[in-house]
Amino acid sequence: MADIKDKYEAVIGLEVHAQLLTKSKLFSGDSISFGAEPNTQISAITLAHPGTLPRLNKKAVELAVKLGLSCNCKINEYNAFARKHYLYPDLPKGYQVTQHMHPICTGGFVPVRLHGEEKSIPIHHIHMEEDAGKSIHDLDEDYSYLDYNRAGTPLVEIVTEPAMHSAEEAYQFLTELRRLVRWIEVCDGNMEEGSLRCDANVSIRLKGETQLGTKVEVKNLNSIRNVKRAIEYEIERLIELKETDQPIIQQTRSFEASSETTFAIREKEEAKDYRYLTEPDIPPFFIEEEYVNGIKKALPLTPLETEKILQAEYALTSYDAAQIAADKPTADYFFSVTSFTQNYKAIVNWINGPLKKWGNEELISVEKIISPVSLAELIDLVAADKVNFSLASSKIFPELVKDRNKTALEVAEELNLLQTNNTNELDEWTDLVINKMPDKVQEYKKGKKGLLGLFVGEVKKISKGKADPAAVTTLLQKKLES
Amino acid sequence: MNGHTTCVEAVHYFLQQIEQDKHLNAWVETFADEALSLALTLDNSFKTSGKLNGSLHGVVVGIKDVISYKGHHLSAASKILKGYKSIYSATVVERLLAEGAIIIGRQNCDEFAMGSSNENSAYGPVLNPVDNKKVPGGSSGGSAAAVKADQCMISLGSDTGGSVRQPADFCGVTGFKPSYGRISRYGLIAYASSFDQIGIIGNNTEDIATLYSVISGPDEYDNTLIPKKDILHEVKKPLKIGYFRQAIEHPSLDREIKQSFLDFIDELKKQGYLVECLDFELFNYVVPCYYVLTTAEAASNLSRFDGIRYGSSDKKNITDLSSLYAINRSKGFGQEVKRRIMMGNFVLSAGYYDAYYTKAQRVRQLLKKKTIEFFDNVECIISPTVPSPAFDLNEKLRDPIEIFLADLYTVYPNLTGLPAISLPFFTHSNTLPFGLQLMCSPANDVNLLLFADELMNLQTNRKN
Numbered sequence: 001m002a003d004i005k006d007k008y009e010a011v012i013g014l015e016v017h018a019q020l021l022t023k024s025k026l027f028s029g030d031s032i033s034f035g036a037e038p039n040t041q042i043s044a045i046t047l048a049h050p051g052t053l054p055r056l057n058k059k060a061v062e063l064a065v066k067l068g069l070s071c072n073c074k075i076n077e078y079n080a081f082a083r084k085h086y087l088y089p090d091l092p093k094g095y096q097v098t099q100h101m102h103p104i105c106t107g108g109f110v111p112v113r114l115h116g117e118e119k120s121i122p123i124h125h126i127h128m129e130e131d132a133g134k135s136i137h138d139l140d141e142d143y144s145y146l147d148y149n150r151a152g153t154p155l156v157e158i159v160t161e162p163a164m165h166s167a168e169e170a171y172q173f174l175t176e177l178r179r180l181v182r183w184i185e186v187c188d189g190n191m192e193e194g195s196l197r198c199d200a201n202v203s204i205r206l207k208g209e210t211q212l213g214t215k216v217e218v219k220n221l222n223s224i225r226n227v228k229r230a231i232e233y234e235i236e237r238l239i240e241l242k243e244t245d246q247p248i249i250q251q252t253r254s255f256e257a258s259s260e261t262t263f264a265i266r267e268k269e270e271a272k273d274y275r276y277l278t279e280p281d282i283p284p285f286f287i288e289e290e291y292v293n294g295i296k297k298a299l300p301l302t303p304l305e306t307e308k309i310l311q312a313e314y315a316l317t318s319y320d321a322a323q324i325a326a327d328k329p330t331a332d333y334f335f336s337v338t339s340f341t342q343n344y345k346a347i348v349n350w351i352n353g354p355l356k357k358w359g360n361e362e363l364i365s366v367e368k369i370i371s372p373v374s375l376a377e378l379i380d381l382v383a384a385d386k387v388n389f390s391l392a393s394s395k396i397f398p399e400l401v402k403d404r405n406k407t408a409l410e411v412a413e414e415l416n417l418l419q420t421n422n423t424n425e426l427d428e429w430t431d432l433v434i435n436k437m438p439d440k441v442q443e444y445k446k447g448k449k450g451l452l453g454l455f456v457g458e459v460k461k462i463s464k465g466k467a468d469p470a471a472v473t474t475l476l477q478k479k480l481e482s
Numbered sequence: 483m484n485g486h487t488t489c490v491e492a493v494h495y496f497l498q499q500i501e502q503d504k505h506l507n508a509w510v511e512t513f514a515d516e517a518l519s520l521a522l523t524l525d526n527s528f529k530t531s532g533k534l535n536g537s538l539h540g541v542v543v544g545i546k547d548v549i550s551y552k553g554h555h556l557s558a559a560s561k562i563l564k565g566y567k568s569i570y571s572a573t574v575v576e577r578l579l580a581e582g583a584i585i586i587g588r589q590n591c592d593e594f595a596m597g598s599s600n601e602n603s604a605y606g607p608v609l610n611p612v613d614n615k616k617v618p619g620g621s622s623g624g625s626a627a628a629v630k631a632d633q634c635m636i637s638l639g640s641d642t643g644g645s646v647r648q649p650a651d652f653c654g655v656t657g658f659k660p661s662y663g664r665i666s667r668y669g670l671i672a673y674a675s676s677f678d679q680i681g682i683i684g685n686n687t688e689d690i691a692t693l694y695s696v697i698s699g700p701d702e703y704d705n706t707l708i709p710k711k712d713i714l715h716e717v718k719k720p721l722k723i724g725y726f727r728q729a730i731e732h733p734s735l736d737r738e739i740k741q742s743f744l745d746f747i748d749e750l751k752k753q754g755y756l757v758e759c760l761d762f763e764l765f766n767y768v769v770p771c772y773y774v775l776t777t778a779e780a781a782s783n784l785s786r787f788d789g790i791r792y793g794s795s796d797k798k799n800i801t802d803l804s805s806l807y808a809i810n811r812s813k814g815f816g817q818e819v820k821r822r823i824m825m826g827n828f829v830l831s832a833g834y835y836d837a838y839y840t841k842a843q844r845v846r847q848l849l850k851k852k853t854i855e856f857f858d859n860v861e862c863i864i865s866p867t868v869p870s871p872a873f874d875l876n877e878k879l880r881d882p883i884e885i886f887l888a889d890l891y892t893v894y895p896n897l898t899g900l901p902a903i904s905l906p907f908f909t910h911s912n913t914l915p916f917g918l919q920l921m922c923s924p925a926n927d928v929n930l931l932l933f934a935d936e937l938m939n940l941q942t943n944r945k946n
Contacts, residue, residue: 049569050550051669052668281675
């Protein structure tokens, strides 16, 4: 099968719906907060009562421009909405209002890392549209339930070119896109709650061919990993069909997570006629250059740009840079700490170690645990060999979290944790250990040099960590070799 | 109102008028108790403070059954909205109430404002008060008949292609459709959104202007309103007035109406006005273009009526989703509404889209361009309002095409967004009234109302 697969090239395009982080709906003042009781965020406008009209939410336009700029798109001056008609009970007006012909952004690309190299995934366009409500069919045998809270929620649809060639590539693109939308705060990126949704268009062709093969569209992909699995499955399935001379039919398929397979839900012949109509209730609007420039100026660096800076200017490894730039608050926190200490690697270790652990246990985000200056002081204390890392993280750090007014040094002194190079004390502790373990001393002398660590450890224990391990090692060696 | 009548007396008077001419069927429902109690409040407030409660203190208004009034039934004269009560008030209703107006009831009309005779109503036809064998026009037939029969001081109708002006013409009253975007449509049941305007039917232009100044202007709930201020623009005297050659030469124009119109033009010239005959080559495209675009928008706007969230639903016979739509919509909508939904879906469907919808949109653009040229040359344009006077009830029910022609002169302002008014100028030898339509350039509503007043005075003096 591996050789057969090599004959083919997969072509993948994604359609990603992202729910915009506005307070209210695209065309009404209703709230869009997640998890509200069913049908509590529904005004006359959302329910499409007779005589209601849409009011365009300007914040949604702003967020769409922000996303477009971050994806290197052209922001189109002329914008218009259209009505896309289909009848379904969770669609209150009987049509969805969407930017059918005049999307807010066209072109652009998102750079992603693929097998250690950077590749740009081209974007076809990004348009704004409203979401439908939710139909719930499994609560009752005879009735379906409708929740209109989601109806009218502002979405952007990001449509890529059919330019990806593996499930891994699609996976990396989505991962990067999710990080980006969170980074610039246009979408919370939560696929489980449906604020980020993805449909995949997959086709195959013989390598070297330029024409696209017949595509299938896979829906119902509620995690990035499932997107990858579904595409992998589809590629295999399409190759299998081709190899066995079976026809590939243009259809819409749904992914079933439990079996990791897809099944057909609609054929092309059943494709709907949406009878698009220019939305007469929202006049075309123009996005001016000045407005776009204002948004551009306030945009942060993208996560990938941040990673590059972390590597070039802070000498982080690509792995560390990716960890720090996993989300914007962490990266911002890192940069804040760098104003107080130049010990960059140590900042990374602290963030990835004690801070993340604390954050996970206490359900608090990393940047909110201790102030940048406190962390810098603690890092510098360890760097100056005044306390060891283990005591700093297990004893001093929790104290600093509890009492934000204390400095790291004050806590170390209070808890009597400052390391000592005092020879008298070291002499006393090492003698104590040597006398306590005559057998081990004999073994060491016979050549089992590995036992040195054990003695150092014992001294650490007795000194409650105050003994400087380097000094202890030298002293022990001297005493044991004599 | 002069100081001699109380609001309560006024409301009683109109309720009595409504009761007396009940057979006209102009009203779907009166809000008698509520109107009387509001009238009493207004009277008491006036007694204690000596002040009027706003610029419309005690003005008794009727509203067409397509305008939302919170807590009140609203049906668009359709079975599909049987039992439905508005959960909010239209912007115009809020503005009326805020200025002390009294809404006395909702008025009969063609279903979803589709029709020119008021015969397409779930509540039955409205009769013309001038001659009960005749239709009152439509779709705001109830609103025009009510004003003519002295059943309210003034009415709010809606006008998508003549629905205020044409019944005003048939009933012999004044009907004003403002420029597109002058009056908020929030709360008006949509027929064709890019054509619809709330219009006013009254006894004279002065009453209409007063009401208009209250209900027009910006509203955050309607994104299609004109930002440009509604002010009087200075005009060169003598006034230059245009009329369309193609309108006057149209074969469906009644001979007597034509003659009266031409006589009036002579009079205008005598009075020193400059009158110019304009060539309007696109005239014959106006009605087809109107019907392609309005039915397309209507099909879209009426998609929401499915009986799920509100309105009537035949729960007994529904078995699955497609039967829900089929049963509720087949039973709920009347014939003319169904005809227009089908036409609209046809012109929007794949394969026909470009031939009809796209082409009609292009014609509309051309019309708008041409209109700018017309108004570079003249200050206003006149025409008959309707090519023939009111016809008999049931006379044209079977011929929708002929009924469409009743809109020959009135759809043009809706296609291009112009303000237009029908003035009760003439009387036919068959005793029926008919009107003169006056149009101005878009957003020139104040000028239009002033010209209207000027021409009305001229015509009155001429008759005397």
